[in-house]
Amino acid sequence: MTTEEKMNHAAPPEALRYSVKFTSSNYPYLPSHPLCTEIGTPYLTSPGVHLISKPSTDLTSLRDFLAGYGEDLHFLQYLEDESIDDATQLCKLAGQLCYMSFSPRRTKNSEASRYFDNIKQSGHGSVLEHANFSFLFYGVSRSLTHELVRHRAGFAFSQVSQRYCSGKVVRFVERPEYSRDPELHSLFLQRIDRAAKEYDELAENLLRKQKSGSEILSAEAKTDLRKKVQQAARSVLPNETEAPIVVTANVRAWRHFIEMRANLHAETEIRELAFRVYLCFNATEPILFDDYETVCLPDGTYAVNTPYSKV
Numbered sequence: 001m002t003t004e005e006k007m008n009h010a011a012p013p014e015a016l017r018y019s020v021k022f023t024s025s026n027y028p029y030l031p032s033h034p035l036c037t038e039i040g041t042p043y044l045t046s047p048g049v050h051l052i053s054k055p056s057t058d059l060t061s062l063r064d065f066l067a068g069y070g071e072d073l074h075f076l077q078y079l080e081d082e083s084i085d086d087a088t089q090l091c092k093l094a095g096q097l098c099y100m101s102f103s104p105r106r107t108k109n110s111e112a113s114r115y116f117d118n119i120k121q122s123g124h125g126s127v128l129e130h131a132n133f134s135f136l137f138y139g140v141s142r143s144l145t146h147e148l149v150r151h152r153a154g155f156a157f158s159q160v161s162q163r164y165c166s167g168k169v170v171r172f173v174e175r176p177e178y179s180r181d182p183e184l185h186s187l188f189l190q191r192i193d194r195a196a197k198e199y200d201e202l203a204e205n206l207l208r209k210q211k212s213g214s215e216i217l218s219a220e221a222k223t224d225l226r227k228k229v230q231q232a233a234r235s236v237l238p239n240e241t242e243a244p245i246v247v248t249a250n251v252r253a254w255r256h257f258i259e260m261r262a263n264l265h266a267e268t269e270i271r272e273l274a275f276r277v278y279l280c281f282n283a284t285e286p287i288l289f290d291d292y293e294t295v296c297l298p299d300g301t302y303a304v305n306t307p308y309s310k311v
C-alpha cells in the first residue's frame, strides 16, 4: 500500500485532537504551554499559533460610489446583501469590481462559496491578495523559522533577535519524535540543560573579557555592549532553540504556504504549524479555505489537499 493509499481522507477538522480557542473578539488561537526540566530549563512541545490581526471591512461608504451610476442598474442593492466574513467580503468586492458586478443579477453573498470556487479554479488568486492576516508563532524552533522565512511573495516577518535578547528568554522546542520516546525525551532534556548552561557560561566569559578591554567586544553604547556579547554567545545555541516570530501575509500567500507545508513531503514540525494555521483560517474565514480536505497521515500528523493549488 502506498502512503497516499494509507491516508485517512475522512477526518473532518472537528474530529481532530486540536481545539481552537477564540478571544472575546473572535480571533482564533491554539496556545502552547511551556514546560521545564528539573533544573528549570524551559521548553515547549508544540507550536503556539495566535491570529492577532485580520481585515475589517465596511462597505457602507460605497453608497456614494454606487449611487453615481444609472438608477436602472440598481447598484445600491449591493449594500443590502447579507453579511459575510470580513476578508471574504473584501476579496469578493475586489473581484466583483473588476466586472462592475453590482447589479441584482450578480453572485450574491449566499453563493460566496461558489464564487470563490470559480476564482480558485480559474487561478484568479490576485483578489485574495487584498486580505492580510497576522499571526504570532511561538513554540517553534529556529530550524522551522529558517524554512518559514523562505516564503517571500506577500510575506512580512519579525523574528526574535538572538543578538538583542539575553539568555533569560531562551527556551527550547522538543520535536514530536523526542516527546513520544522516553529515551529520546530524556536525552532532549539533558541536551537543553547543557545548551542553556553552556550559553550562560559563554556569555559570562565574554562579558568578563569585554570588561577587561577586549577590542573586538568593545562598543560605545550600553545596548551595543550587550549585543556584542550575545551575538557571540548565540553561536552555541542549537537548531532546537525557540524562535518566536510575527508573520503577516495575504490569503493567496497563506494558501501557498499551507499547501507547501501542510503537506506529506514537508518537515514534521512545520507541517504541524501549517496545519494549525489552516485550522485558524478554517475557523475564521471558512469560505476562502473550504476547498481544503484534511488528511490524517500514517505518522498521526495532519496535512491538507486541495484540487485548486497555487491559485
Ligand SMILES: Cc1cc2nc3c(=O)[nH]c(=O)nc-3n(C[C@H](O)[C@H](O)[C@H](O)COP(=O)(O)OP(=O)(O)OC[C@H]3O[C@@H](n4cnc5c(N)ncnc54)[C@H](O)[C@@H]3O)c2cc1C
Pocket: 150, 151, 152, 153, 154, 253, 256, 260, 261, 265, 266, 267
Ligand atoms: C518539502 C520541501 C522541501 C524543500 N527542500 C529545500 C531544500 O532542500 N533546499 C532549499 O534551499 N529549499 C528547500 N525548500 C524550500 C523551497 O525551495 C522554497 O524556497 C519554499 O518552499 C518557498 O516556496 P516558494 O518559493 O514557492 O514561495 P514564495 O517565496 O512565497 O513564492 C511564491 C511564488 O511566487 C513566485 N515567486 C516568488 N519569488 C519569485 C521570483 N524571484 N521569481 C519568480 N517567481 C517568484 C513563485 O511562483 C513562487 O512559487 C523546500 C520546501 C519544501 C516544501
